[in-house]
Amino acid sequence: MVLLFLFVPLATRSVNDTDRLALFAFKDKITQDPLRVMSLWNNIVHFCNWTGVTCSPVHHQRVKMLKLDSLKLVGSISPSIGNLTFLTGLSLTNNGFSGEIPEELGCLLQLKTIVLSSNSLEDQLSSLTKLVYFDLSTNHFTRNIPPWIGNFSELGSLILMENSFHGRIPIELGQISLFEDFNVAINMLSGTVPSSLYNSSSFRFFSVAGNYLEGRLPPNIGVALPILQEFHGGLNNFTGPIPASFSNISGLQYLDLPNNSFTGLVPTKLGTLQGLINLNFKNNHLGSGHDEANELNVLAYFTNCTNLRLLSLTNILVVLYPSSFEICEN
Numbered sequence: 001m002v003l004l005f006l007f008v009p010l011a012t013r014s015v016n017d018t019d020r021l022a023l024f025a026f027k028d029k030i031t032q033d034p035l036r037v038m039s040l041w042n043n044i045v046h047f048c049n050w051t052g053v054t055c056s057p058v059h060h061q062r063v064k065m066l067k068l069d070s071l072k073l074v075g076s077i078s079p080s081i082g083n084l085t086f087l088t089g090l091s092l093t094n095n096g097f098s099g100e101i102p103e104e105l106g107c108l109l110q111l112k113t114i115v116l117s118s119n120s121l122e123d124q125l126s127s128l129t130k131l132v133y134f135d136l137s138t139n140h141f142t143r144n145i146p147p148w149i150g151n152f153s154e155l156g157s158l159i160l161m162e163n164s165f166h167g168r169i170p171i172e173l174g175q176i177s178l179f180e181d182f183n184v185a186i187n188m189l190s191g192t193v194p195s196s197l198y199n200s201s202s203f204r205f206f207s208v209a210g211n212y213l214e215g216r217l218p219p220n221i222g223v224a225l226p227i228l229q230e231f232h233g234g235l236n237n238f239t240g241p242i243p244a245s246f247s248n249i250s251g252l253q254y255l256d257l258p259n260n261s262f263t264g265l266v267p268t269k270l271g272t273l274q275g276l277i278n279l280n281f282k283n284n285h286l287g288s289g290h291d292e293a294n295e296l297n298v299l300a301y302f303t304n305c306t307n308l309r310l311l312s313l314t315n316i317l318v319v320l321y322p323s324s325f326e327i328c329e330n
């Protein structure tokens with residue numbers, strides 16, 4: 001009895017009781033916990049010292065971060081999480097959470113980072129307009145990419161890879177002005193990439209690889225995306241030429257466009273990009289098709305790209321030199 005009296009906080013609902021109760025409600029929705037992480041979430045230890053919980057030094061003993069990655073947790077995400085008023089980050093990657101992402105998360109005005117990758121989650125949250133980092137990769141989303149993400153005006157990273165997102169990439173995403181990192185690889189997206197998206201000049205990483213996308217890349221892409229480091233567009237059905245303006249992106253490292261329907265000649269100006277690591281155009285319809293010697297000469301333009309680890313240009317090279325088709329250092 002004495003112990004209980006000492007350790008169980010009084011019934012008066014102080015402010016920091018809100019967070020404690022919300023965390024207990026979160027715990028209640030966890031149905032499997034083989035590593036027994038949640039057994040340490042009890043009244044003997046202050047919740048600021050619970051596994052995965054970080055409190056804010058500024059707002060005394062209010063939860064700032066909840067990070068329970070790769071802990072084999074199974075269950076749903078309790079709506080009570082919406083009571084953690086000072087939460088800035090939520091990361092539950094690589095667990096077995098399923099069901100809907102609670103709309104109550106939308107009440108958390110300080111929330112900047114959500115990482116819910118590698119779970120089995122569904123559904124939406126449209127009011128999180130202050131989000132900076134949004135990662136829903138490797139879940140089971142089968143819907144369209146929601147246009148309301150375009151209202152996340154401070155978004156820097158949108159990572160939706162390895163789901164089954166359908167339909168077109170929404171035009172609204174072009175409204176995001178600070179976009180640095182866009183990854184929708186390995187989904188079932190179709191149609192064209194909206195031209196508004198190529199106007200987000202802050203992109204460093206852009207991957208639409210492994211979808212059913214079509215259309216041409218804009219001729220001025222290299223001018224529109226001046227600080228791009230990686231562009232991955234392989235395994236789609238892009239047509240038209242590979243824009244020579246990629247050679248204007250001085251920091252470009254990866255230009256990865258295999259298995260599309262690109263036509264025309266390999267832009268030899270790309271050979272001026274000293275930072276190139278990977279240039280992959282294999283399985284397209286590049287080259288004139290009747291001037292093999294000239295097409296081999298294309299290689300000579302890339303002799304100054306000393307960082308290149310992979311260079312796959314045209315199918316004709318495959319035919320003539322199967323073993324040099326991929327030229328790798330080491």
Ligand SMILES: *[C@@H]1O[C@H](CO)[C@@H](O)[C@H](O)[C@H]1NC(C)=O
Pocket residue numbers: 018021022025080083
């Ligand atoms: C969350 O806050 C609401 C409103 O204050 C309250 O009614 C509810 O009981 C709280 N839920 C939890 C799990 O703490």
Ligand SMILES: *[C@@H]1O[C@H](CO)[C@@H](O)[C@H](O)[C@H]1NC(C)=O
Pocket residue numbers: 046048049061
């Ligand atoms: C958390 O644990 C540390 C070390 O045991 C202790 O110093 C600190 O007071 C505890 N924090 C709270 C909020 O109880």
Ligand SMILES: *[C@@H]1O[C@H](CO)[C@@H](O)[C@H](O)[C@H]1NC(C)=O
Pocket residue numbers: 126147148149150151172
């Ligand atoms: C974006 O926000 C505006 C203003 O709140 C709203 O009118 C609009 O419907 C939102 N757009 C989407 C696609 O949700």
Ligand SMILES: *[C@@H]1O[C@H](CO)[C@@H](O)[C@H](O)[C@H]1NC(C)=O
Pocket residue numbers: 174195196197199
């Ligand atoms: C891209 O930006 C330019 C210059 O700001 C503007 O003229 C053009 O209309 C924009 N294009 C799209 C598709 O948003």
Ligand SMILES: *[C@@H]1O[C@H](CO)[C@@H](O)[C@H](O)[C@H]1NC(C)=O
Pocket residue numbers: 214237239261
């Ligand atoms: C790719 O696009 C071209 C031109 O639109 C079309 O003829 C072709 O059938 C498409 N290929 C596939 C695999 O969808």
Ligand SMILES: *[C@@H]1O[C@H](CO)[C@@H](O)[C@H](O)[C@H]1NC(C)=O
Pocket residue numbers: 223245247248269
């Ligand atoms: C792009 O690069 C070419 C040379 O490769 C140069 O002539 C052109 O002026 C550059 N364009 C811009 C907008 O920098």
Ligand SMILES: *[C@@H]1O[C@H](CO)[C@@H](O)[C@H](O)[C@H]1NC(C)=O
Pocket residue numbers: 235259283
């Ligand atoms: C890429 O294209 C080649 C040639 O058509 C094909 O053999 C290969 O399976 C394709 N790769 C993938 C991952 O689909």
Ligand SMILES: *[C@@H]1O[C@H](CO)[C@@H](O)[C@H](O)[C@H]1NC(C)=O
Pocket residue numbers: 271272300301302303304
């Ligand atoms: C490689 O760099 C050297 C020295 O800057 C230059 O003379 C040569 O033209 C370049 N070769 C190619 C193919 O760009």
